[in-house]
Amino acid sequence: MALASGVRFAARALLRPWALLRGTTLGRTEPAAGGGGDGARRFGSQRVLVEPDAASGVAVMKLRNPPVNALSLELLTELVISLEKLENDKTFRGVILTSDCPRVFCAGLDLTEICGRNPAHCAEYWKAMQELWLRTYLSSLVLVAAINGACPAGGCIIALSCDCRVLADNPKYRIGLNETLLGIIAPFWLKDTYVNTIGHRASEQALQLGSLFPPAEALQVGLVDQVVPEDQVQSTALSEMARWLAVPDHARQLTKNMMRKATADRLLRQRDADTQNFVSFVCRDSIQKSLQAYLEKLRQRKG
Numbered sequence: 001m002a003l004a005s006g007v008r009f010a011a012r013a014l015l016r017p018w019a020l021l022r023g024t025t026l027g028r029t030e031p032a033a034g035g036g037g038d039g040a041r042r043f044g045s046q047r048v049l050v051e052p053d054a055a056s057g058v059a060v061m062k063l064r065n066p067p068v069n070a071l072s073l074e075l076l077t078e079l080v081i082s083l084e085k086l087e088n089d090k091t092f093r094g095v096i097l098t099s100d101c102p103r104v105f106c107a108g109l110d111l112t113e114i115c116g117r118n119p120a121h122c123a124e125y126w127k128a129m130q131e132l133w134l135r136t137y138l139s140s141l142v143l144v145a146a147i148n149g150a151c152p153a154g155g156c157i158i159a160l161s162c163d164c165r166v167l168a169d170n171p172k173y174r175i176g177l178n179e180t181l182l183g184i185i186a187p188f189w190l191k192d193t194y195v196n197t198i199g200h201r202a203s204e205q206a207l208q209l210g211s212l213f214p215p216a217e218a219l220q221v222g223l224v225d226q227v228v229p230e231d232q233v234q235s236t237a238l239s240e241m242a243r244w245l246a247v248p249d250h251a252r253q254l255t256k257n258m259m260r261k262a263t264a265d266r267l268l269r270q271r272d273a274d275t276q277n278f279v280s281f282v283c284r285d286s287i288q289k290s291l292q293a294y295l296e297k298l299r300q301r302k303g
């Protein structure tokens with residue numbers, strides 16, 4: 001009951017994002033720990049914490065959906081709204097995207113959103129996923145992913161939509177698109193994003209094998225730009241940000257658009273068909289069974 005109303009609330013907000021601003025902490029600012037002036041005030045929502053620094057024009061956006069930052073409908077909605085809010089505020093030129101959950105950047109799709117759900121819910125969920133990807137991939141802001149934990153599947157896609165990726169050097173923090181291992185297929189726009197980042201041959205191999213790369217291999221294949229000790233992820237992300245912000249915004253933004261527009265347009269042209277494909281695929285009995293089995297395996301793995 002509570003979940004159903006939460007989902008309806010999130011869905012309404014996706015259509016009318018400002019609806020979510022009422023009755024939540026989103027849009028409300030509060031002093032950041034140890035902060036004083038306007039530049040140190042933070043805002044956010046239940047699942048996304050935003051720490052803006054007006055002086056530098058950089059905000060740190062933290063995913064906070066424990067235990068593993070699975071991309072629930074609510075988290076997707078709140079991420080889109082928080083990003084939009086920063087984009088509309090001309091004070092900000094860059095965002096560092098990171099996790100507030102220990103050891104996990106983002107576990108990808110929230111499998112409970114597509115297991116045992118009706119087609120209408122799966123469609124609504126997938127549209128929210130498309131929306132987040134389009135918003136991040138085409139964002140006018142510089143986005144740096146400070147990857148401080150495991151980063152499979154949908155988590156990897158969020159990181160790949162950023163302009164630059166810094167990964168903590170921990171063998172448990174693997175990154176990649178592992179969909180095939182769940183018996184599902186990455187949609188074409190995830191595949192395109194992969195190819196745009198690591199090239200065709202490497203993507204062909206990694207996608208079919210469902211490879212999750214440990215840090216050194218992720219660096220070697222070009223999936224991330226830097227691998228650094230865990231306690232240096234944030235500072236390195238800030239240094240990267242400074243490098244990107246040294247470029248005039250208009251030139252960088254137009255260049256980003258030139259590089260990414262064709263890929264995004266491909267999804268924009270076939271958004272409804274992509275949604276229908278997704279829904280008919282995940283609602284198949286055989287796919288539902290393999291998703292259930294995968295979730296069960298994850299639950300049993302514990303302890």
Ligand SMILES: CCCCC/C=C\C/C=C\C=C\CC(=O)SCCNC(=O)CCNC(=O)[C@H](O)C(C)(C)COP(=O)(O)OP(=O)(O)OC[C@H]1O[C@@H](n2cnc3c(N)ncnc32)[C@H](O)[C@@H]1OP(=O)(O)O
Pocket residue numbers: 067068070103104106107108109110111112150152153154155178179182184185186187277278281282295298299300301302
């Ligand atoms: C022909 C047309 C084709 C059209 C397209 C069709 C399909 C496209 C489809 C999809 C694209 C999919 C992309 C995805 O993102 S799928 C999700 C893939 N994610 C994973 O495989 C990650 C799974 N999780 C993990 O490996 C680990 O949890 C992780 C390494 C992230 C963290 O490990 P840790 O040991 O810290 O935590 P756990 O004990 O494993 O988990 C805690 C808790 O969280 C639950 N959980 C984990 N991941 C998910 C998830 N993705 N969704 C929902 N719930 C998750 C886990 O079950 C535990 O729950 P509980 O036991 O505490 O109840």
